[in-house]
Amino acid sequence: MILLAPLQSFTDYHFRNAFSMHYTGIDGAVSPFISLLKGEKGKPRIARDVLPSNNRSIPVIPQILGNDAALFIQMAEFLHRWGYEKINWNLGCPVRSITRKQRGSGLIPYPDLIREMLEKIIPNIPQSLSVKIRLGLNNTDEIYQLVPVLNDFPLENIIVHARIGAQMYEGNVQHDVLQKCLPLFRHEVIYNGDIFSYSDCIAIKNRYPEIKKWMIGRGVFYNPFLPSMIKGEQAPTKEKAKEMFLSFLLDLYSEFQNDNHLLRVENKIKMLWELFSKGFVNSDSVFDQISHAPTMNDIVTITRKLVETEEMKNP
Ligand SMILES: Cc1cc2nc3c(=O)[nH]c(=O)nc-3n(C[C@H](O)[C@H](O)[C@H](O)COP(=O)(O)O)c2cc1C
Known part of the structure; x- marks a missing residue:
């Protein structure tokens, strides 16, 4: 079972819909976080990403960020x-402006606050709850205080990005720590963390034979075939892969253009690149070319040129 990771501004419904039109292998997605804002009174102005009419494809589990x-x-x-x-609670976001308000991974050093939250919310929400965590905010000792708290509640599952918040998205995934605390x-x-290729996934499966579900984020952008390859599908030829990638990108661009709420479609596309x-292979040059495209027409022309002429790493 493979879940698409939530990547704020990247894996929103436009991406999920376009992806599912061209690729397989993803069984579900956790949405990028929906922030709890005072004064919203639960009106999900910010929850447009999970509006049912926007989600015609991959089953989605909305993620909530807040305390x-x-x-x-x-x-x-x-x-x-x-x-x-089903809903998911974000206990992993490492962004400083969020962690300093004891949200995201900023809550991990405070297991008593997490317990208090879970005591209040679990009996009062109509869904099953899962959580997405890291191994700590500042150090990996924190996970050993967190696990006993989580163990006291009826959670659907726990998604573990095996880094600490202070690492952001860089540095090594801390396999030794995850291996040690997994039995707890x-x-x-x-x-979740750094599954970028088929061989990465095999290595993870060998290291953690007890784990049967994986979440992949950035790897899906590096190689959209990755989930289906992990599921055992044959990789297509380079030519076919490029043809599919181009159709996928053009459909993705259309998804953005059809969204009246999205003001700067060009900037959004450049960010995804x-x-x-x-x-x-020449990733810096590829990004440079697309990021200097002045108009939507230029973006489309450069996209065609890049996909047709530049060498891709996978499949
Ligand atoms: C740009 C970006 C945005 C992210 N947004 C979220 C988010 O909204 N919620 C969340 O739980 N994790 C978020 N993450 C973390 C990813 O879900 C995932 O845990 C992380 O990228 C590691 O997985 P990967 O190596 O497969 O990408 C984000 C990561 C990135 C790079």
């Missing part, structure tokens, strides 16, 4: 009215 139990419950009720039977979890653990470009 206010009352607002969390309101949001959960709202999402339930939209038909969501009472719940099913979903592995920060990750797409890494799938090319």
Whole structure:
């Protein structure tokens, strides 16, 4: 079972819909986080990404970021009215402006606050809850305080990005720590972190034979075939792969253009190429070319040229 990771501004519904039109292998997605804001009264102005009419393809689990139990419950009720039977709580976001307010991975050093939140929300939300965590905020000792708290609650599963918050998205995934603390979890653990290739996935499967579900984020941008290859599908020829990648990108661009709420489609596309470009051998040059395209027409022309002429790393 493979879940698409939440990547704020990257894996929103446009991406999920376009991806599912061209590729297979993803069984579900956790949405990029929906922030709990005071004064919203649970009105999900910011939850457009999980509006059912926008989500025609991959089953989605909305993710909530915040530490206010009352607002969390309101949001959960709202999402339930939209038909969501599962929600996820973000305990992993490493961004300083968020962690300093004890949100995301900023809550991990405070297991008592996490317990208090779970005590309040679990009996009062209509969905099953999963959490997405890191191994700590500042150090890996923190995970050993967190696991016993999580073990006391009926969670659907626990997604573990095996880094600490201070690492952001860089540095090594801390396999030695995850391996050591894995037996302590009472719940099913979903592995997340640096699955960028088929061989990465095999190595993870060998290292953690007890884990049966994986979450992949950036790797899907580097190689959209990755999930289907992990599921055992034959990789296409380079030519076919390029043809499919181009159709996927053009459909993705259309998804953005059809969204009246999206003001700067060009900027959005250029941002996504920060990750797409890494799938090319000459990634810096590829990103440079697309990021200097002045208009949407130029973006389309350069996209065609890049996909046709530049060498891709995979499949
Ligand atoms: C640009 C970006 C945005 C992200 N946004 C979220 C988010 O909204 N919620 C979340 O739980 N994780 C978020 N993450 C973390 C990813 O879900 C994932 O844990 C991380 O990228 C490691 O997985 P990967 O190596 O497969 O990409 C984000 C990561 C990146 C790079």
